[in-house]
Amino acid sequence: MVGSYAMPGWLERLKTEYFARRISHHDLDEIxxxxxxxxxxxxxxxxxxxxxxxxxxxxxxxxxxLERLPGVQIDHSSKKFYYDFYDSSVKxxxxxxxxxxxxxxxxxxxxxxxxxxICITGPHCLTKRIRNQFYPSEEALAMxxxxxxxxxxxxxxxxxxxxxxxxxxxxxxxxxDLPWGINALNTLxxxxxxxxxxxxxxxxxxxxxxxxxxxxxxxxxxxxxxxxQLSLEFARRGGEDLELFKEFNPPFELxxxxxDVKNHEVETADMVAEHIRRAxxxxxxxxxxVMPDCGCFHLPRDVAFSKLKxxxxxxxxxxxxxxx
Amino acid sequence: xxxxxxxxxxxxAATTQSVVDALYQMLDEGQIDxxxxxxxxxxxxxxxxxxxxxxxxxxxxxxKGQHAAGAKESGPPVMEIRxxxxxxxxxxxxxxxxxxxxxxxxxTQSADDRIALEDFKSFRNSIAWEFNKLYxxxxxxxxxxxxxGYEQAxxxxxxxxxxxxxxxxxxxxxxxxLRDMETKNQLPGEIFILEIGVGSGKRCxxxxxxxxxxxxxxxxxxxxxxxxxxxxxxxxxxxxxxxAVKEHIELCSFLALDALNPLKTLSFLRHKILxxxxxxxxxxxxxxxxxxxxxxxxxxxxxxxxxxxEAARIAEKFKIPVGSIRGHIDKLLSIGPDAMGERACGMxxxxxxxxxxxxxxxxxxxxxxxxxxxxxxxxxxxxxGILDESPGDVRFHLSSGALxxxxxxxxxxxxxxxxxxxxxxxxxxNDYRVGFHGPGKLDxxxxxxxNGALLRGVAERTGYDLHFAPxxxxxxxxxSILYTSPRE
Numbered sequence: 093m094v095g096s097y098a099m100p101g102w103l104e105r106l107k108t109e110y111f112a113r114r115i116s117h118h119d120l121d122e123i124x125x126x127x128x129x130x131x132x133x134x135x136x137x138x139x140x141x142x143x144x145x146x147x148x149x150x151x152x153x154x155x156x157x158l159e160r161l162p163g164v165q166i167d168h169s170s171k172k173f174y175y176d177f178y179d180s181s182v183k184x185x186x187x188x189x190x191x192x193x194x195x196x197x198x199x200x201x202x203x204x205x206x207x208x209x210i211c212i213t214g215p216h217c218l219t220k221r222i223r224n225q226f227y228p229s230e231e232a233l234a235m236x237x238x239x240x241x242x243x244x245x246x247x248x249x250x251x252x253x254x255x256x257x258x259x260x261x262x263x264x265x266x267x268x269d270l271p272w273g274i275n276a277l278n279t280l281x282x283x284x285x286x287x288x289x290x291x292x293x294x295x296x297x298x299x300x301x302x303x304x305x306x307x308x309x310x311x312x313x314x315x316x317x318x319x320x321q322l323s324l325e326f327a328r329r330g331g332e333d334l335e336l337f338k339e340f341n342p343p344f345e346l347x348x349x350x351x352d353v354k355n356h357e358v359e360t361a362d363m364v365a366e367h368i369r370r371a372x373x374x375x376x377x378x379x380x381x382v383m384p385d386c387g388c389f390h391l392p393r394d395v396a397f398s399k400l401k402x403x404x405x406x407x408x409x410x411x412x413x414x415x416x
Numbered sequence: 417x418x419x420x421x422x423x424x425x426x427x428x429a430a431t432t433q434s435v436v437d438a439l440y441q442m443l444d445e446g447q448i449d450x451x452x453x454x455x456x457x458x459x460x461x462x463x464x465x466x467x468x469x470x471x472x473x474x475x476x477x478x479x480k481g482q483h484a485a486g487a488k489e490s491g492p493p494v495m496e497i498r499x500x501x502x503x504x505x506x507x508x509x510x511x512x513x514x515x516x517x518x519x520x521x522x523x524t525q526s527a528d529d530r531i532a533l534e535d536f537k538s539f540r541n542s543i544a545w546e547f548n549k550l551y552x553x554x555x556x557x558x559x560x561x562x563x564x565g566y567e568q569a570x571x572x573x574x575x576x577x578x579x580x581x582x583x584x585x586x587x588x589x590x591x592x593x594l595r596d597m598e599t600k601n602q603l604p605g606e607i608f609i610l611e612i613g614v615g616s617g618k619r620c621x622x623x624x625x626x627x628x629x630x631x632x633x634x635x636x637x638x639x640x641x642x643x644x645x646x647x648x649x650x651x652x653x654x655x656x657x658x659x660a661v662k663e664h665i666e667l668c669s670f671l672a673l674d675a676l677n678p679l680k681t682l683s684f685l686r687h688k689i690l691x692x693x694x695x696x697x698x699x700x701x702x703x704x705x706x707x708x709x710x711x712x713x714x715x716x717x718x719x720x721x722x723x724x725x726e727a728a729r730i731a732e733k734f735k736i737p738v739g740s741i742r743g744h745i746d747k748l749l750s751i752g753p754d755a756m757g758e759r760a761c762g763m764x765x766x767x768x769x770x771x772x773x774x775x776x777x778x779x780x781x782x783x784x785x786x787x788x789x790x791x792x793x794x795x796x797x798x799x800x801g802i803l804d805e806s807p808g809d810v811r812f813h814l815s816s817g818a819l820x821x822x823x824x825x826x827x828x829x830x831x832x833x834x835x836x837x838x839x840x841x842x843x844x845x846n847d848y849r850v851g852f853h854g855p856g857k858l859d860x861x862x863x864x865x866x867n868g869a870l871l872r873g874v875a876e877r878t879g880y881d882l883h884f885a886p887x888x889x890x891x892x893x894x895x896s897i898l899y900t901s902p903r904e
Contacts, residue, residue, distance in 0.1 A: 105797050173877065177904060294831075298879025298903070301687055301831050305602060328687075354827075355686065 094291055094323065094349075095153075095211035095259065096387030097131040097146030098396035107151070107174040124149045125199070132203050134397050139404035142207045142255065145200040147387070151175060153213045153259060154221045160191040161240065164222060181223040186236045191244045197253055210253050211291070212245065214260040215280055216273035231272040238279035249286035256281075257289040257323070261386075264294045265302060267309035278318045289321035289347060290314075291386070294329070299354050299390030307333040311340050323347025325385035328354055331370045338374040346375045349385035350406065351399045356391065358398040364406020365413075377414060382407050417453055418809070423462035423851055428501040431460060431509075435499060438510040447514060452492045457709065457809070459498045465856025465863065469544070469775040471723075472503040473512040475520035476777035478714065479784065494709050494779060495520070496811075519776065530721040531741060536778050539718045539855070540702035540816050544862060546749045547770055548700065551860035552650045554752055558860050561763040567616065569859035570696070577619040577695030577838055579889040582897075586836065587626040590691050594638050597832055607638060608689040610645040610682070610828065612675050612821075613697035617657025620646055623693075624664045645689075647673040647681070675701060676817055677824040690833040692825060696895075698839045698866045701817025703855065707779060709809050714779040716811070726772035734765055745769055770860055791816035793823035793874045802873035806845035813842070813853065815867040819874055826878060826900070835880075837898040841868030843884045868898065879903050 103123065110120045131146025150156040151174045158164045158178065163186040170179040197210050215234040227233040245256060258280065263273055281288045292310065295302025307324055314322065322342065326334065326349045337346055350367040351359060364382075371380050382403065388396040417439065421428060435458060442448045448456070463470055478493030497513065504512075519529070534543045551558055559565050567575050576582070590609075597603045611620045624644055631639040644667045648654045654670045661668050673681040675697055682689075705716040722730070722741065731738040734756070744765065747755035753762030782788055790799065791814055806812070825835060842853055842865050853865035872882040880900040887895040 101795065101797070108797070108801075298877075300827065300829075300879055300902075302902070303602075303831050304604070304687070357683075 093135060093140060093142065093144045093146075093209065093388075093400075094353075094384050094386050095144055095147055095209075095257065096150070096389040097134065097144070097148075098391050098393040099148065099389050100127065100393055103127055103148060104174065111174060128199060129203055132200070134393075135400065136204065136206060138397060138400035140206070140400060142209050143200070143204045144209050144211065145196060145203075147211070147389070149196065152177060153211075153261075153387075154218060155180075157191070157213050157218055157241075158221065160193070161218070161237065162187045162189040177221055179223070180221065181225055182227065182233060183225045185226065186240050188240055188243065190247075191241065193244050194247060194251060197248055197251060201252060207254055209255040209257055209289075210248060211257045211259055212241065212280075214258040214273075214290075215241065215276040216260050216266075216269060217262040219276075220262045220266065230269070231276070234272065234276035235279055238276045242280055242282060242284065245281065245284045249284050253286055255287045255289060255321075256284065257291050257321075258319075259291045261291075261293050261295050261302070263292050263310070264305065264307075267305075270309065270313045274313055274317050278316075281318050287320045288318065289323060289345075290317055290319045291323045291347070293325045293349075293386045296353065296386040296390070301328075301354065307336060311336055315340060315342055317344075319344050321345040321347050321381060323349065323381070323383055325349040326371075327359070327367060327385045328352040331367065334370055334374045345379045345381055346371060347381045347383050350382055351384035351403050353384050353386050353388050353391060353399075356395050358395060359402045359406075361402050361405035361409055364403050365409040368406065368410045372410070377416075417456045417458065419458040419460070420849070421460045422849060423460070423501070425462065428460055428462055431499070431501045431504055431506075434504075434506045434509050435460065438513055441510060442514065442517075448517070449492075452495060455492055455494050457494065457496045459496065459811075460501050461498055461852040462502050463500045463852050463856070465854070465858070467771065467857035469720075469773065469855060469857070470498070470500050470503075471512070471516070471774055472500055472505075472508070473516040474498045474777060475513075475516040476716065476779050477520050478779040478781060494714070496707070496709075496779065520778075529724045530774075530776075531724065531727050531738070533720040533722065533742060533745065533773070536717040536719045536780075538704040538715060539775070540704045542718055542775070543720050543745075543749070544718075544773065544775065544855075545702050547766075547773070547860070548862045550749060550752065550766070552653065555650070555652055556656070557753060557759065557763060558766075561760070561767065562859070565616075566859060566861075575615060575619070575695060576887055576890055576893055576895050577615070578622060580622070582838075582887070582889045583619065583622045583626055586693070587623060587630055591627065591630050591634070591636070591638070593690070593832065593834075595636065598636075602832065603638075604688070604690075604830070605641065606643050607641045608643045608645060608685060608830075609691040610647060610678070610689050610693070612647050612673070612678055612692065612694040612825070613700075614646045614648045614653060614657040615695065617646065617660030619693075619695060620644065620657070621660035621664070624661060624667065628664070642667050644668045645671055645682070645685075647671045647675075647678060649674055676820045678821070679824045679827055682828055686827050688830055689828045690830045692828065692833070692835045693837070695838040696840075698815070698818035698821065698837060699854075699863050700861055701815075701821060703818070703864045704814050704816050705811060706814055707809075707811040708803060708806075709779075711808070713782045715782060715785065717778045717780050718775040719778075720773055720775055722769065722772045723774060730765070730768050730772065733768065734761070741769075767860075770857070775855075790814070791819040793819050793878065794870070798873060798877060799870075802870055803845070806869075807849055810845060810848050812845060812848050812870070813864060813867040815864075815870060818866045818871060822871060822875065823878060826875075826880060829900070831902065835898070835900045838887065838895055839898065840865045840894050841871075841884055841896045841898060842866065843868040843872075843896065845869045868896070871898075875900065876903065 127148035128145040167179040215237040219234040348371040350364045477495040628639045707714045756762035855864045875882045884896040887893040
């Protein structure tokens with residue numbers, strides 16, 4: 093999984109009920125727990141090796157973190173739907189405090205025996221959603237966000253998080269920011285003693301891309317990122333950019349997106365296998381990880397589940413071919 | 417009893433007193449009982465379409481005993497009396513009201529004064545839309561028979577979509593987008609644009625010609641990269657549109673596609689198209705209506721019929737038994753105007769039947785339906801959310817076809833692309849309280865205003881904000897231009 097699993101319609105409704113103060117926070121927490129357990133179970137049954145909690149607690153990939161970042165001021169009246177972004181601003185230096193992400197990880201670790209992944213929205217993306225009224229530059233704000241979040245990541249690693257994925261979709265929208273974006277990323281993961289992945293897509297708001305282009309902009313700058321895995325979307329966009337991995341021979345793994353999460357049509361196992369074979373032409377098998385293009389948030393549950401199953405079946409085909 | 421004046425003018429205002437008098441007399445004479453009277457809602461409309469589906473007075477009511485499970489309501493079902501104040505004559509008002517109320521008494525059986533053409537159903541499934549389809553399939557024959565092109569049937573006698581200044585502005589906006597993309601190194605190798613519902617092709621031809629000029633004038637080279645997709649479900653219309661784009665034919669592709677689901681034909685262009693346009697297309701897609709009354713939602717189900725007086729006249733004109741009219745209509749809809757032997761005769765029969773067709777209505781509470789089939793893109797949570805901002809009692813279009821078309825079109829848009837639709841939109845649900853918005857008959861086709869407020873609500877949840885700009889290029893035009901911008 094890249095992060096999120098399908099967001100059920102009933103959960104959307106209950107989130108709205110919470111906003112309307114018709115259910116309590118305690119009840120909503122229990123609902124989140126139930127949804128997370130269901131997502132974990134679906135992922136296990138689909139046959140995934142690495143499990144997330146499906147991220148049902150997150151309204152979107154930005155607000156979940158901004159609400160937890162001390163010093164970020166949120167206008168709670170500013171959104172119409174739970175999925176909208178809050179208006180948020182920073183008017184002073186960010187203080188250091190816990191973000192409370194540990195609870196999410198511990199819940200996941202309690203309910204699965206599989207390897208796990210926890211996803212963290214990166215400092216570049218968060219910076220792009222904050223009205224900066226204090227720092228001299230976006231880069232300065234991003235660096236301070238990274239420093240605050242770094243403590244949380246260290247704690248997660250210490251608690252046993254074996255794979256932490258940093259999500260930075262806004263790199264694709266603002267390629268000119270990449271040099272300082274990678275600096276902020278390296279600050280975020282500095283001294284974090286676990287496997288770090290970086291996920292860069294072309295946006296997945298409302299199940300559609302926010303930008304288009306080529307991943308060429310990432311190279312060679314991304315080679316200086318202190319990461320062990322780079323996951324990109326290829327299923328929707330085609331495999332043309334895979335050649336970049338051949339050209340630059342990066343030190344990190346390739347996380348190859350083989351499931352188009354912006355299309356409700358379910359891929360066949362053979363289609364998935366073909367995507368993987370193409371990836372194997374540019375990277376050795378031990379440096380390829382298979383995953384969807386991005387989070388499955390916008391897919392109906394039955395579609396998401398079928399896609400995950402196809403992904404697993406397609407992977408099995410290639411593993412058999414390789415005698416694994 | 418509630419009485420609502422939906423359109424304020426002298427005649428409508430004067431009618432109000434006559435309606436109250438007639439209702440009082442009917443109450444006094446026992447033709448409406450007191451309990452029913454408390455649940456009567458009278459709507460005074462002004463039907464702007466000279467040809468329409470309404471009689472002077474129409475009555476729709478819920479089924480007997482139709483109340484929500486567990487609801488504490490009692491008494492007779494809701495009754496809605498709709499009066500066309502343009503058609504009304506004081507002398508006949510009371511008798512027409514009595515006739516309409518009696519006709520609405522029966523839930524299933526058709527009254528003796530009419531020939532029913534179908535069972536009660538949602539309007540989008542009505543036989544009326546088969547006539548609409550027939551019109552677009554046999555457009556040339558219809559135009560020949562009536563002696564006027566379809567654009568001449570539009571208000572103003574020509575399509576607003578073809579206005580030179582409007583097209584020039586559209587081209588300017590599009591060129592600006594391309595320029596911006598080029599400066600950001602985002603310009604794709606092929607620039608796809610799509611017209612859905614091509615009409616005569618004139619608008620598309622004007623757009624591309626103007627674009628070529630502007631491209632040359634500003635020294636850019638976007639024109640050769642253009643890929644112009646012209647889509648329409650009518651092959652006859654696509655064929656008719658070719659001459660209008662002949663100067664650019666090498667850039668054009670003509671595609672038979674279903675306006676309700678362009679994605680089905682063009683899935684290979686998902687997230688690739690930079691500009692999608694249509695004019696007067698949404699208003700001609702299958703639609704249905706709902707009514708919220710006292711906090712409850714009802715579907716308006718319809719049954720098409722021909723008044724017996726009209727049936728007799730048609731039978732006499734074509735020398736056929738009245739009882740065979742239904743069968744002749746079925747043949748007309750399946751075979752076309754040749755069904756009557758000579759095509760000219762078939763065309764004449766078609767025109768007569770189309771003019772005569774009316775719709776009667778019945779209110780069906782949503783909890784009475786075996787399954788709630790809301791249009792694609794809409795669910796009850798969204799609908800309730802949108803209606804939260806509307807007046808309490810309101811009758812509105814679901815604009816099913818427009819919604820379906822919209823949600824099946826926007827996945828084609830490039831992240832920087834936009835959809836532009838010129839049409840007649842109700843942009844505020846409150847407007848349903850102050851005007852009649854269809855359905856009407858426009859020559860041989862159906863015209864229905866589009867519920868822009870509902871469309872906006874659905875669009876928000878699919879990642880787009882909708883904006884409605886009044887059409888400023890022709891004074892008195894009722895059309896607006898919808899365009900999308902992505903939500904962050």
